[in-house]
Amino acid sequence: MADRICFELNDQPVELSDVSPMVTLLDWLRETRGLRGTKEGCAEGDCGACTVVVERADGRHEAMNACIALLGQIDGQSLRTVEGLHGQDGGLHPVQRAMAESDATQCGFCTPGFVMTAYAFASGGEAADLEVIHDALAGNLCRCTGYRPIVAAMQRVAGLGAEPAVALPQRDRSAVYDDRFFAPRTLDDLLKLRLDHPDALLLAGGTDLGLLASRARKPPRSVIHVAHVPELSAIVEGKDEITIGAAVSYAHAMPVLIAAFPALRSYLARLGSRQIRTMGTIGGNLGTASPIGDMPPVLLALETRLKLASRRGTRELPLDDFFLDYRKTALAPDEVIQSLTMPRLWPGEHFFCDKVSKRRDQDISTVAGAYRVRIRNDRIENARLAFGGMAATPKRASRAEATLLKDGFAAAIAALPRDFQPIDDWRGTSAYRLQVAMNLLRRLEVRLADPQRPVEVEAL
Numbered sequence: 001m002a003d004r005i006c007f008e009l010n011d012q013p014v015e016l017s018d019v020s021p022m023v024t025l026l027d028w029l030r031e032t033r034g035l036r037g038t039k040e041g042c043a044e045g046d047c048g049a050c051t052v053v054v055e056r057a058d059g060r061h062e063a064m065n066a067c068i069a070l071l072g073q074i075d076g077q078s079l080r081t082v083e084g085l086h087g088q089d090g091g092l093h094p095v096q097r098a099m100a101e102s103d104a105t106q107c108g109f110c111t112p113g114f115v116m117t118a119y120a121f122a123s124g125g126e127a128a129d130l131e132v133i134h135d136a137l138a139g140n141l142c143r144c145t146g147y148r149p150i151v152a153a154m155q156r157v158a159g160l161g162a163e164p165a166v167a168l169p170q171r172d173r174s175a176v177y178d179d180r181f182f183a184p185r186t187l188d189d190l191l192k193l194r195l196d197h198p199d200a201l202l203l204a205g206g207t208d209l210g211l212l213a214s215r216a217r218k219p220p221r222s223v224i225h226v227a228h229v230p231e232l233s234a235i236v237e238g239k240d241e242i243t244i245g246a247a248v249s250y251a252h253a254m255p256v257l258i259a260a261f262p263a264l265r266s267y268l269a270r271l272g273s274r275q276i277r278t279m280g281t282i283g284g285n286l287g288t289a290s291p292i293g294d295m296p297p298v299l300l301a302l303e304t305r306l307k308l309a310s311r312r313g314t315r316e317l318p319l320d321d322f323f324l325d326y327r328k329t330a331l332a333p334d335e336v337i338q339s340l341t342m343p344r345l346w347p348g349e350h351f352f353c354d355k356v357s358k359r360r361d362q363d364i365s366t367v368a369g370a371y372r373v374r375i376r377n378d379r380i381e382n383a384r385l386a387f388g389g390m391a392a393t394p395k396r397a398s399r400a401e402a403t404l405l406k407d408g409f410a411a412a413i414a415a416l417p418r419d420f421q422p423i424d425d426w427r428g429t430s431a432y433r434l435q436v437a438m439n440l441l442r443r444l445e446v447r448l449a450d451p452q453r454p455v456e457v458e459a460l
């Protein structure tokens with residue numbers, strides 16, 4: 001018997017057997033369920049009009065974009081849409097009241113998305129801090145109200161808190177929906193599926209793949225959803241190393257990564273939006289292998305090793321050897337990325353990173369740089385300098401690294417053009433990219449002169 005997609009929607013159980021798992025959650029909500037409060041603006045994860053909230057049993061309430069989520073991904077989740085929001089007396093929820101009383105809406109098209117974002121923010125109990133509010137709002141666009149009253153509404157509901165969701169029973173065996181959406185529950189099942197279905201795409205958070213169903217309207221023929229496999233969903237915090245499962249979401253990984261590498265705080269806050277970070281994973285960022293993905297330079301600089309798994313066994317591969325050419329990686333057709341491991345910083349080691357993009361929020365990098373530098377007795381002993389947006393793959397600046405150890409920063413900066421000949425495109429010319437990378441190395445020199453200086457305020 002075919003498996004049903006089971007989840008909870010606005011406190012009611014839902015079981016689906018007669019619907020394609022490749023339909024987007026947004027289309028299903030609007031067209032099948034008739035819940036039209038959730039809007040379609042951009043259909044590509046950018047505008048937040050389709051924001052719904054996943055409520056977790058551990059108390060986390062996370063905003064996500066319904067437009068790029070496939071229905072099969074929703075199995076086992078508790079979801080809330082704007083129709084399911086209400087106050088304790090059955091009337092308006094406090095966030096709806098705050099939006100109305102702050103005059104935070106005009107045409108109203110974006111408003112349900114803002115309300116759901118505000119609901120996730122308020123439920124998390126975060127402070128009414130402006131920086132936090134701007135971070136929470138970065139995934140929602142309003143073209144007519146202006147953000148000041150929306151921010152005021154957010155300030156009013158900050159710290160509200162919420163009850164954790166009731167834990168839903170989770171499947172104890174792998175599932176398959178409609179013979180094309182495979183949802184393994186064990187690593188063994190995942191690897192067997194990978195071998196038996198070489199044409200099925202691996203799906204983690206879907207923030208890249210989901211665009212096939214939403215923007216392109218050509219959903220993949222079949223997918224293997226890796227999110228429920230325990231080995232890919234775990235975080236292990238060792239004394240010397242941190243291991244992150246490839247299917248761990250950014251939202252889940254961020255506290256651990258930021259505690260170990262504080263410079264990542266402002267960097268990760270600019271990776272997509274909260275909605276994107278609820279769904280997106282680091283494994284997916286590596287799998288996409290974009291030359292302008294944000295995590296590859298960071299992970300290259302941090303000396304990350306990948307664990308790649310297949311039915312043949314597992315192997316460890318330094319990330320240095322993973323990216324072969326434009327969007328081409330060393331992953332064999334029967335392999336998956338299981339996890340990534342990075343050493344913690346030793347005394348005397350420093351880590352910094354920069355993202356330069358046309359827009360501050362919700363934009364892909366023009367150039368990204370990340371640097372791990374070890375200094376002993378006022379001498380640079382080791383340096384790993386990695387960049388995105390400078391070549392067909394994310395790449396270390398090996399000539400600049402060697403020159404830095406020998407001859408210092410000025411010589412290393414002058415050596416950069418021997419490492420990179422970036423392309424011209426609409427994000428930036430080759431000369432611009434090179435100049436930016438050189439400036440970032442100059443900035444690294446300034447930072448290393450006073451590594452304790454806070455890096456949080458730096459916005460490019």
Ligand SMILES: Cc1cc2nc3c(=O)[nH]c(=O)nc-3n(C[C@H](O)[C@H](O)[C@H](O)COP(=O)(O)OP(=O)(O)OC[C@H]3O[C@@H](n4cnc5c(N)ncnc54)[C@H](O)[C@@H]3O)c2cc1C
Nearest residue numbers: 045204205206207208209272281284285287288293294337
């Ligand atoms: C609005 C928006 C904003 C974005 N902003 C940014 C940004 O600022 N910076 C940035 O870097 N990216 C950004 N992205 C891109 C995307 O969010 C990231 O690349 C994300 O990390 C992808 O992860 P995912 O889990 O969603 O991947 P998916 O879409 O599920 O998969 C992506 C690719 O990885 C492969 N894959 C997934 N898991 C594995 C695995 N375990 N082993 C091997 N291959 C695997 C898939 O087959 C697919 O080819 C943005 C996307 C959107 C829609």
Ligand code: FES
Nearest residue numbers: 041042043048067
């Ligand atoms: S419709 Fe714009 S983010 Fe989903």
Ligand code: FES
Nearest residue numbers: 106107110142143
């Ligand atoms: S109120 Fe019109 S788009 Fe926001």
